[in-house]
Each structure stands twice: as structure tokens, then as C-alpha cells.
Amino acid sequence: MEDRQRAKLPTDTLRRARSLRASATDAQRVIWRGLRNNQLPGFKFRRQYPIPPYVVDFVCLTAMLVIELDGSQHSYQTDLTRTRFIESQGFTVFRFWDNEVLQQTDAVIEAIWNACRSAAPHPNPSPDGRGA
Structure with missing residues (x-):
């Protein structure tokens, strides 16, 4: 994941991400208030994060979790293609x-919190490979 963060992004992707941050929907603003500033302890979220060729609504790199908010403009087929690509990059x-x-x-934030906790590696893995 470190390489992805350091990789140079196409200028148009960066421009699009910045533009999307500035024009957030009401739903995006509401969720961002619940995710930003380490409100889910141990899980840092970023908004409008580039995973070229896409820009995802929210991502937690620690949990490899992408959160997408869908309004009436979304199409099932387009979203399916996008989701499959993002999952192929290792994200849920x-x-x-x-x-x-x-x-x-509150229920959405709780679902995100539960997903983060179940996706994140155990903080004290067993040295001999046994489960927690």
C-alpha cells in the first residue's frame, strides 16, 4: 500500500479528487463528520481518494476498506464494474x-466501524500462526 501512496498520480485524477472534495453531497458531509479526526479509533479515513482510474468516496487504508455512497445517478452495471476493479486492488x-x-x-457509522474492526489484522497475532 505504501507504493500506492507514493506513486505519482495522473494530474487529471488529482484534479478530479480535489474537485470532488470541494463539492461533497449532503450524505458525504454527514459521513465525513463521523469518520474524520480518528473518530473510529485506530482507523484513519481519507475522502475522495484516488484509486486510478477511479476516485472513491472514502477509504481506510489500514482496513483496506472503501466506502461508496450512491445516489439516484448510480447505475448498477457501472457500479459493479467499478466495485470489481477496486476489489481486484485488494479492497473491500x-x-x-x-x-x-x-x-x-448512526447505523451506517456502526456498520463501517464493524467492517474496519473485522478487516484489520489482529494487533497481537499468535507467533505460531494460530488464530486469536
Whole structure:
């Protein structure tokens, strides 16, 4: 993952990510308030993060978790193609509808928190390879 962070991104991808950060939807702003500033301890989130050729809504690199918020403009086939590519890069993708985020914010944040905790490696792995 370190290489991905250090790799030079195409200028248009960076420009698009910056533009998307500046024009966040209501649902994106609500979720960002619940994810930023280490509000889920141990899991740092980034918003509008480039995974070329895409820019994902939110990502936690520690948990290799991508959060995508879908509004009425989303198409099933386009989202499926996008999700498959992002998963091929080693990420797990969670999708939520905008109205779900706006009406059930706490439940969405809790689902994200649970996904992070289950995806993250155990902090004290067994030295002989046994499970926790």
C-alpha cells in the first residue's frame, strides 16, 4: 500500500479528487463528520481518494476498506464494474444509499466501524500462526 501512496498520480485524477472534495453531497458531509479526526479509533479515513482510474468516496487504508455512497445517478452495471476493479486492488467495498446515510447515520457509522474492526489484522497475532 505504501507504493500506492507514493506513486505519482495522473494530474487529471488529482484534479478530479480535489474537485470532488470541494463539492461533497449532503450524505458525504454527514459521513465525513463521523469518520474524520480518528473518530473510529485506530482507523484513519481519507475522502475522495484516488484509486486510478477511479476516485472513491472514502477509504481506510489500514482496513483496506472503501466506502461508496450512491445516489439516484448510480447505475448498477457501472457500479459493479467499478466495485470489481477496486476489489481486484485488494479492497473491500461497502455501498450505502444516500438516503440511508441521511436517515440512519448512526447505523451506517456502526456498520463501517464493524467492517474496519473485522478487516484489520489482529494487533497481537499468535507467533505460531494460530488464530486469536
